Amino acid sequence: MIFMDDFELFGNIEQGKSFLESLKTSRSLFSFVTSYTETCEIPGITIAGANKDSIQFTPPADAEYLHYGYCKTIDKIPMTPDGKPTPGLLTKAALESASIPHLTINAGSKISPQLPFIDTGMSFGKNIAIEDAMTDSQVSHAVDYGRIIGRSLASLTDCLIIGESIPGGTTTALAVLKASGFDAKVSSSIPNNPVELKTQTADSALKRIDSDHPYSIVAKVGDPMIPFVAGMLSSASSVSNVMLAGGTQMAAVLAFASKIGFNEETTAIGTTSYITGDESANFIDLIEEIANIPAISVNPGLKNSKFPGLKAFSEGFAKEGVGAGGCITSSMLKTGNDSSKFLEIAEKEYDRLFTLR
Numbered sequence: 001m002i003f004m005d006d007f008e009l010f011g012n013i014e015q016g017k018s019f020l021e022s023l024k025t026s027r028s029l030f031s032f033v034t035s036y037t038e039t040c041e042i043p044g045i046t047i048a049g050a051n052k053d054s055i056q057f058t059p060p061a062d063a064e065y066l067h068y069g070y071c072k073t074i075d076k077i078p079m080t081p082d083g084k085p086t087p088g089l090l091t092k093a094a095l096e097s098a099s100i101p102h103l104t105i106n107a108g109s110k111i112s113p114q115l116p117f118i119d120t121g122m123s124f125g126k127n128i129a130i131e132d133a134m135t136d137s138q139v140s141h142a143v144d145y146g147r148i149i150g151r152s153l154a155s156l157t158d159c160l161i162i163g164e165s166i167p168g169g170t171t172t173a174l175a176v177l178k179a180s181g182f183d184a185k186v187s188s189s190i191p192n193n194p195v196e197l198k199t200q201t202a203d204s205a206l207k208r209i210d211s212d213h214p215y216s217i218v219a220k221v222g223d224p225m226i227p228f229v230a231g232m233l234s235s236a237s238s239v240s241n242v243m244l245a246g247g248t249q250m251a252a253v254l255a256f257a258s259k260i261g262f263n264e265e266t267t268a269i270g271t272t273s274y275i276t277g278d279e280s281a282n283f284i285d286l287i288e289e290i291a292n293i294p295a296i297s298v299n300p301g302l303k304n305s306k307f308p309g310l311k312a313f314s315e316g317f318a319k320e321g322v323g324a325g326g327c328i329t330s331s332m333l334k335t336g337n338d339s340s341k342f343l344e345i346a347e348k349e350y351d352r353l354f355t356l357r
Contacts (some may be wrong), residue, residue: 001107005338006298006301008273008336010276010288010295011125011284011287011295016296028157029102029247030327030330031105031162032103032105032163033165033225033228034047035125035224037124037224039125039168040167041344044061044225055283056167059111060113062088063115063117065092065131066322067113072115073111079309085310087318089317089346090324093345103153104117106118107228108125108223120228122138122142124224125222132219132220132221132224136213139219140215142227144231145228145231146229151236153236155240160236161245162242162245163324164249165321166223169225170198171201172221173249174199175201176222177251179206180256183282184248184282185281187278195280202221205221208220209221215232217259229244230262233254233337234261237263239268242267243296243329245270245324245326247275247283247320248283254291258291262277264291267291268296270326271292272325273297273298274313275325298325300313301340307351
């Protein structure tokens with residue numbers, strides 16, 4: 001049974017229903033892509049880290065936390081200064097409760113995680129407010145590497161779930177979507193979305209665009225994760241089902257992937273209800289405009305949590321990240337758990353973390 005109370009489908013609804021149905025019996029594999037853009041160092045643009053210097057540790061720390069249950073590159077799991085945890089907590093609870101395997105791919109993270117991972121050798125992205133993010137050849141390299149890894153991973157599973165951690169990524173995603181001709185309004189990890197700052201940053205980057213070639217656009221105003229994951233999608237979707245697990249950043253991936261080609265019939269995007277319900281963004285409209293695929297929205301039930309740190313997700317903090325929405329969706333369908341059961345599992349993990357401190 002699909003708990004439709006916990007899920008909402010948008011876009012290609014019929015395809016969405018069969019995608020959800022297939023997740024109940026299929027093998028899933030979660031690939032977690034870590035990356036970095038120096039755009040995140042603009043003051044006030046993100047809270048993915050306690051301060052400017054710690055932001056670069058967020059992607060590798062998320063990877064370590066998923067793997068070990070604690071971090072090695074930093075002392076504690078990534079959290080805000082007032083103690084709200086990384087959305088990786090939701091991902092970890094989802095993966096473990098459903099025994100879904102995962103692996104980490106470094107696609108331009110500034111710092112490598114201390115665990116076995118696939119290394120692409122890619123460089124991090126520059127601050128788009130002041131210079132080009134990458135060169136065209138770096139974008140080409142990212143797409144090629146994404147295609148190689150995507151094809152290999154898809155051959156090992158029935159559904160490849162792709163998630164990411166890239167602080168500041170909603171701003172580069174906004175720039176890529178706007179440069180690609182979409183009237184995008186993007187979400188934020190902060191309840192009070194710094195829309196003006198993001199728009200100002202994106203608009204100053206757009207002035208440097210001198211070509212409508214998709215590689216050139218992403219090189220000027222994007223980040224390394226976008227072409228890499230689009231490359232993964234383009235090859236993986238010809239081999240297995242693919243779920244892009246995320247919000248705004250995955251909309252930008254989809255926009256770029258629609259230029260390099262992918263199989264719409266095997267692709268879905270999975271996110272949380274905190275993204276689809278975000279009135280400061282237009283996520284669903286964007287997805288429907290970009291591609292004829294299903295958007296699956298899961299409500300993890302966190303508004304009922306006894307812990308303020310978890311409840312905060314339902315109040316606009318973080319909303320999504322580390323592939324949380326896609327992993328929770330896959331986990332619920334595989335185990336038959338509804339959102340109240342998932343909340344129990346997430347609270348148990350939250351309790352464990354804060355007992356460790």
